Amino acid sequence: MRARKPPTMTDVAKRAGVSPATVSNVLAGRKAVDPDLVARVRQAAAELDYQIDRAASHLRGGKSRVIGILVPSLENTFFTSLIAAVERQLQEEGYDILVASANDDERVERRRLAALLSWRPAGVIIVPAHDSFANRDLLDAAALPYVVLDRVGTDLQADIVAIDNVQAGRDATTHLINLGHRDIWVVASALKLLNIRQRCEGVQLACREAGVKLPKFIEVGMTFEAVAESLEGQFETSGRPSAVIALTNFATMAVLAAFSKNQISVPAEVSLVGFDDYAWMSASNPSITAIRQPVNGMGAAAWDCLRRRIGGDVAAPTRHELTAHLKIRQSTRAVPLPIDITQRQ
Amino acid sequence: MRARKPPTMTDVAKRAGVSPATVSNVLAGRKAVDPDLVARVRQAAAELDYQIDRAASHLRGGKSRVIGILVPSLENTFFTSLIAAVERQLQEEGYDILVASANDDERVERRRLAALLSWRPAGVIIVPAHDSFANRDLLDAAALPYVVLDRVGTDLQADIVAIDNVQAGRDATTHLINLGHRDIWVVASALKLLNIRQRCEGVQLACREAGVKLPKFIEVGMTFEAVAESLEGQFETSGRPSAVIALTNFATMAVLAAFSKNQISVPAEVSLVGFDDYAWMSASNPSITAIRQPVNGMGAAAWDCLRRRIGGDVAAPTRHELTAHLKIRQSTRAVPLPIDITQRQ
């Protein structure tokens, strides 16, 4: 199971009766080579099951064909879907991906990023653990192309791919307002992340546009238990909302769990708009109305941008903003009672 | 954003006034070095933000500190959780992971595997796309350690980490039988995968042990629509079961969706045991009784095994079989009517 060393380019060259340089040229298709030699080289390579050593190729050539991908967590489907989308694109062009998780911790992120960089990848795609993105200095120092996904500070001088979070928040809210909801709660694990704040902004915007009172924003923590507790506390002090917007896929699950625990029925008693669109949301009963982020589009856009940079594009950093779309299902419905117009503010 | 080259070991050596070899020894902690020089080297490295070039290190040293991970799909949470578990272990020991998806296609798997191997990783962890695992020849030819996860043929001469699928199927079934269920359907996207067949075996075993009639096994396809159609067809010809066991997490979702579409209430009308335990299953209403695979344990076992091999262990291939545990929630409940004893066979 160990020991036997893979054939080298020199082995192939000997077998084909040519020089290593020619083998290199044939296999990389870099220079014009006599068709006869091409055939001999290809056959020798096939016979030996030759596979180029990418590390050596990289070392000498300075070009690597690996991309580093660093995400805050590999336990969150949103990030792994992003990785899936990127991998789908990359592999077609002969690239591979080094994947690492920051485990939601900026110090871990720094360590993992350094590790990825030590492979001298052709580029990096990163979803920062925090939107301050303190570790970008490593990327800048490494002087390689990178794309920042999803969580992004405003003033970042870098290529960015994100969704229009304000619009996403606005669409969700407008949908609920159109259904007659006036008492909306907005729930997120943490309100400090920029993309979450932007979603909140969109919510407020929609309310102001409709002349509806602003919703309550609730930060609920990172575990199902914490979320249930927060919400139960809110129920006691403020009664119950007519609708809830959950701003992440985790929040969506946690709110559902809390409702289920408190025997609050969706959508009969409370409507729910979730975030991110995953299979379980359509399987769930009721199926969940959700804001669907274009994960594939984001992955494709990131790679598109990165490839251009690797190719030498030196244009100013770009910001790709994709649009999230509301997928309406069963978890939202019109408020059953006539709207009390005096509630408007 | 490009151009600037990272400092090399020679740069560090010059700055510290020592030889490159000493820098190497200090940084790798391989040989005893004078504390004074150690300090100088470390400082020089820090000042230059030196990061070792792992490709070069690998080329020269023959040891790589990358592990290739190949899974059938990156869209399935089960596989990405496995990756997360492995990454968590690996990174602590300075390893990184190259990740690739076979996209459920053996030919793609072959290409991706070849790509991973061309990095000459220290080892490979693979969940084969099919349990025939035709592509293992590539791995054997590469003569490097690898661990096969989850989907495994019986006679495989390799290190294997899997769960006891028979036991898992048996536990699910026994639970239902104990609740009085006698008319059980077993649902899977595809019945040909070995681990699925083993789960089915466990189901039959439990039935025979309890003297209960064997369940109906239904292959339902890979999309929600296909699953709903299959099940609806079965309802027409065979009526409805009192309980369903879904043998994968996808099947679990799809069955739920089909029930929801046909307004079949869980668990009032039908009990449901799902497979794999994910957050949404506890958030769902009703929460889903499920067979929980020890994903972290599997990842840890795989790395444990692989690391030993990398370290030179040449013992005979081992098979690590972990146990899946039934997590009982709300989607299963006792049949409401007294059991008709005449139904027993």
Added chain:
DNA sequence: GTGAAAGCGCTAACAT
């Protein structure tokens, strides 16, 4: 169009 030779950044053997 092809080959010879140099060298990418590092580590392991050897010499000091």
Added chain:
DNA sequence: ATGTTAGCGCTTTCAC
């Protein structure tokens, strides 16, 4: 204990 040297497998001038 440290430095010198050679060379991992490849690509890239530069001769021919």
